[in-house]
Amino acid sequence: METFIYYFENGILVYCIFVVSTYVIQGLVATFQVKKYLDRSSLINDHELLESPYLPKISLIAPAFNESPVVKDAVRSLLSVQYFNLELVIVNDGSTDDTLEKLINEYDLQVDNTPVTTHIKSNPVRNKYVSSNPVYANLIVIDKENGRKADAVNAGINYCSGDYIAIVDLDGILEPNTFTKLIEPILSNSKQRVVAVGGIIGATNDSLFKRGKLIKIKTPESFYPRVQVIEYLRSFLFGRPAWSSYNGLMLISGALGLFDREILFAVDGFSHDSIGEDMDVVMKIHKYCSEMKMNYKIDFIPIPLCWTELPTERKVLSSQRNRWMRGTIQVMVKFRKMFLNPKYGMVGMVSYPAWFFSELCAPIIELAGMAFIIFSVIYGIINFQSAVIIFLTVYLICLFVSFYAITLYNFLFYKFQDKNDLYMLFKAAMVEAFIYHPQTIWWSLRGYYIHITDKTAGWGNMTRVGLKKQE
């Protein structure tokens, strides 16, 4: 028993040091990366790119399922992005409401019977629509039988003609220069083939909008979205820029990503059976490119390019986290051959193991650690004072990481112009460890449980409150 306790407590200690070091290293790397990106960005004129004959065509795919209340505005917003060589493909994924009818009426859509060669499997497509109004000549609507998001995206890919394919959520609000920012690393890199690019996703909850454009960023008023903002800052500002700096990025958010069309075809698109399809496709790309011995890169733009609504209800959030965990387990198991496999470069040797320990094992290790401390205190293995000391130390380190992320975001982007918002974030960071984090552990553990017991579990629903419009 003593030997077990000895190894267990040392294991927990090593794990804590590993996680904390990962965050600190990521924070430092990301700070330099983001600062350098912003400096470079200030010296490059995006608008010049728009005039270039070298500007590749981008096909923007947005799946829509029962989006009737927002579909007209959302499509209008997507059509207004600054990128002249753009094709917008809306995939109606078997909506049971009047999403398709609204699109047909609003954009003068007509059935187009031009035959299409399908490269990637998807549920049957009922019709393809194009607009009879020349103003919307770059709009295509695909109506298909219901599948999941991955299936809808795959159907869209078959109908795309762009060199690059962007996947966005229909309700996501894009920055006007999103696509010039995303395409810039592709055009600028002559040494590596940039096969996919992601960007920072921000929260729209309680922010102010006018005609589909973001006017003012606000800290969400509800507790759950507010702590999620802190989570997003830690993830998008620390993790992803750092991972991408050495080509180890394993996830491009499903809300916004740009992919090389040829590579998407080569990996057979998105996986129909995957719950974490956004991570799955990035892993497939890494695997394919490594096996083909390509000199490739998956890049990340460390500035906010897309804004989306975060879940406000506990039930919805619980379902989302549960699904994320199931998706992570599924992907990690599927690509287990990459674990510590030098054939897959930095992803195999660094990113996968780091993700395995810090994301996949985190809820189990955290729960085991807490249970161990409580058990040890009860049975006198450690005294109460030691437990408090350990707890306070871990708490302060977590607080430091969150404070650093908020401060960095404020310094770099100055998005929260009403400083009361920053105060709210700092306060939320202080209580996150007590109120929110234990819940995320619980939701993730439920994800484990459901993954083991119910293989048929699906996505769950996302209830949206909608945008707060400017008067």
Next chain:
Amino acid sequence: MKTFTTSKKNNLRAGLLEILIGLSVATALIYYWQSNSAFTIGAYLTSLFEASFNSSIVPDFKIFTSVWILIIGVLIVLTASVLIHSFVRNNTASKIKERQTKYQDFFADVVADESTEISTAYFSQNQPELKQHLSKEDFTDPANRKALLKELKATYDLISGSEKSKLRELYFGLGYVDELKTKFEHKKWNVRVEAIQEAKQFGVKQMYPRIFKLVDDSDDLVRRNALIARVDLDDEPMSFLGDIDYILCKWERHKILSTLVKLPSHKLPNFSSLYHIYPLHKDFLEELGNYFDQSGYAKVLQMA
């Protein structure tokens, strides 16, 4: 749209100060607790813990409390920095705006002035003095000089003809060329990029050799800017190809093409005659040959 009132700003300051004070108090508590002084709460808590539980494993308390103090110290610095940043930003934003408007007005006056040459009334080359809109501080204070240059560049990009040459004279007259020399040698890559862009924009011929040297700079953005500037400034626009041993990326190709388009036709080489000299860049030279022979934007679009 919501407006932000003073009371809200005060709320913020009060809020952030609340956090700051809280963290400071926590640091003080830990410090006193660690030093085993007669501080009531610390001593009480310590004795409470020690009396309540007894165990063989007791961590080195001083190490942990040192870590706490360190982290709380960092948290205080972070919170304070946000407070200071917001304060400074609010205060400087209005000053920057005021200065920007003043310089914009000044350059608008210079451009609108009917005389074809720049008037010595604006400044004295060796000793800038107060004339018309600007004060001596506008020429001598580094922040003002920087802002003045920024507005000068922006105005220069917006106009053409004789007015443009007046602004160029103004640029030389204000002594920015002397500063360019140090910018080219600067260790920061972004300063070197700015130097290249500035020298190219105002056609500072004495700096051309320095630009040409930066074609093999250690930073890729400096290299890229140098080679694009070289296309514009060199008598043989494509000669830079001999100095680079990598394939040009699409962004560089676009920039070179857009620079070549603006050159007089007699400066353009016969691109096909360069194939054998620069075989590594044959594809790009072919693209350029096609573009200029057929003047087809769509053609290049297809090729790309």
